Amino acid sequence: MSSRESRISDEEINELISKLQALLPESRRPSTSRASASKLLKETCSYIKSLRREVDDLSDRLSDLLATMDSNSPQAEIIRSLLRS
Amino acid sequence: MNRKNSNKSRNPNKPTLAFYFLRALACINKKTSMASYNQRSGTIKRAAYASMALAAGPKRAWSRAVLCRVLWWGSSRLHGFPTRRRPRAFFHRRVRVADPKLREPSKADVLRRLVPGAKAMDLSRLLEETAHYIQYLRAQVLLMQNVVGSVSD
Numbered sequence: 001m002s003s004r005e006s007r008i009s010d011e012e013i014n015e016l017i018s019k020l021q022a023l024l025p026e027s028r029r030p031s032t033s034r035a036s037a038s039k040l041l042k043e044t045c046s047y048i049k050s051l052r053r054e055v056d057d058l059s060d061r062l063s064d065l066l067a068t069m070d071s072n073s074p075q076a077e078i079i080r081s082l083l084r085s
Numbered sequence: 086m087n088r089k090n091s092n093k094s095r096n097p098n099k100p101t102l103a104f105y106f107l108r109a110l111a112c113i114n115k116k117t118s119m120a121s122y123n124q125r126s127g128t129i130k131r132a133a134y135a136s137m138a139l140a141a142g143p144k145r146a147w148s149r150a151v152l153c154r155v156l157w158w159g160s161s162r163l164h165g166f167p168t169r170r171r172p173r174a175f176f177h178r179r180v181r182v183a184d185p186k187l188r189e190p191s192k193a194d195v196l197r198r199l200v201p202g203a204k205a206m207d208l209s210r211l212l213e214e215t216a217h218y219i220q221y222l223r224a225q226v227l228l229m230q231n232v233v234g235s236v237s238d
Contacts, residue, residue, distance in 0.1 A: 016212060023216050041192035044215060048199045051222040055133055058229040063126035065236045066114050 013037065020044060097224040098140060105136030106228060131155055137225045147218045150202030 020040040021029055028043055109132035113125065135155045141148035196211060197203045200218050203211050 012209070016209065019212050019216065023212075023219050038192055041196060044219075045192065045195050045199055048196075048215075048219065048222070051219070051226055054226045055222070055229065056130060058226065058233060059130035059133060060126045061233050062110070062129050062229065062236070063122055065233065066110070066125065066129075067122070 023047075097221050099224060099228070102136060102140040102221075102224055102228055105139050106133060106225070107232070109136055110232070131158060133225055133229060137221050141217070141221050145214065145217055146202035146206070147200055147214050148221075154201070 017037050017040060020037065024040070024043055024047055028047055110129070113128055113132060134151050138148040138151040138155070143149055143152075193208060193211065196215060197206065200211070200215050203214050206214065
């Protein structure tokens, strides 16, 4: 496996770069079309971290909401969410 | 080396995601013994990752790794095992102080640490896993935002 990685062709590098760019949402993509792989990797890492932070924050908020919810509304909320998604 | 990149298998199945997560939420809501806010928040977070991994299926390294961690966490709490071990760090926001003696990890290594189950992957496979993981993370965040929106109505 290591021998494969030591000889990455230019074509493969370009493919990896375009793959990385496709992963990021529009707002996070670098403005220049020829962004470096290193910058894209960094941006991908920060994007994943921010998504995980979002999950954390949303879990906190849901925990708050569940505490204040009465027993009847979970069913309604379930049905509503399923219909929406 | 070129794998068939089927984009169809990559798109998260939103109803499935919603089903697993909402089912977990309903269970969590029923358990009145979970009094502390921190406990419930942590449980919801684990439920989010677990339902994400269940919806993704066992074919991905990240989904398998996440499910292993959740199951490990659940069983260790159930049996009263001490939970001061490395997998716990995934679910807790612990800040690690970098050892200045170690060399700075490459960006690919940082990515390998962020994506579960990707520690020993070569670059192209790592990117595939990352793509899949990001898709599901995004879908999960949207789902949770929807749920918060509908509950706070």
